[in-house]
Amino acid sequence: MRNSFLIAKNNFNIIFKKKSSIVTYILLPIISILFLLFIQFLSKAEVYNIGIVNKDIGTLSKDMMSYLESTKKFTLLSIEEDEIKDKVTKSETSYVIIIPEDFEGSILKNHPKDIEILTIKDQDTTIWIKNYINMYIENLRIISSVSKDSKDFYEIYEGYKINGKMSLEGKSMEDLTGKKAFTTSAMGIFIIFLMYTSINISKLIIKEKREKTYYRICVSPISSKQYILGNVITNLLIIGFQLLVVILILMKIIKLNTNYLNFFILMIVFGIVVVCLGVLIISFANSSMSVSGITNFIVVPSSMLGGCFWSISRRGELLRKISLLMPQSYVMDGIEKIQGNLHFKDLIPNLAILMLFALAFLSIAAYKMKVNKSIGEFL
Structure with a gap:
């Protein structure tokens, strides 16, 4: 173990011999998140045009429409049912909400009828609109459940409106949705930078192969496993520092209400996977140029398929x-589980599978380095 830490210490001396390496290996992934945060602050939120088909004649449906408009995310337009197809296909409305007949009566009976949302666009915003509506209906359902009769319901409901809780809940929902969306996007980009950074650090092995240092090490008391472990330690210390800074950004700037310990554990385990992948790539590379080629071939496509750019749920079954x-x-x-405030036990399957990836990558890399006797030519 001591030999592995000595190798890690030597790696740090090599990496940070140049001051520019601090930007390349430590600050670049963090800067990417700050840049995304800056873009988010500059961008204006899109306002969606929503057509409303209100088949109910009660006050609750009208109040719900006012509530949606109060979020300043939607512009509402009353339309007839036979206008739906024409309005949507001509993009005059982004979405259509259909409020069923006797909607208010179903609320009073504590069995709310479903509200239908139609669109030809992506489903992500549909889910967002449903969350607003479901939150509103859930508040009405709670009032209904504690009311003795309809008169009691309306008295409580009026007090509910006067206290302004609808607007407060709407603002909270908007903020939370935006923060979660930003965090997911930012972490997808951070993962890609993390992979490139880790593999670049692992290129030290290529440098030491070219200078024959690696082969002198392998005939010394230091085994190939200890040598690999030293490189893993180097990578993990740098990744750990990056993660701590990212968590500080999430806590102090974005102010995301989540379990940061679970977040750190998940990302550090993925860091182990990335480090092992980097060592695996190096073990099969024939030159510095081939490392870059293999890295580009693996990182971007796998990140696209892995959901770093867009949600996996929006894809086909294959x-x-x-x-x-x-x-x-x-x-x-x-x-997504962490942002949904799920418990650590819900992360165990994810962590177990990630560790299996790491074990597979590291085992193959260690075996390859042990049996590889040739020095080769490096460009």
């Missing part, structure tokens, strides 16, 4: 199955 072969998909799924 692509969803293929994504299960990518370690990134288990990280992105874990991030």
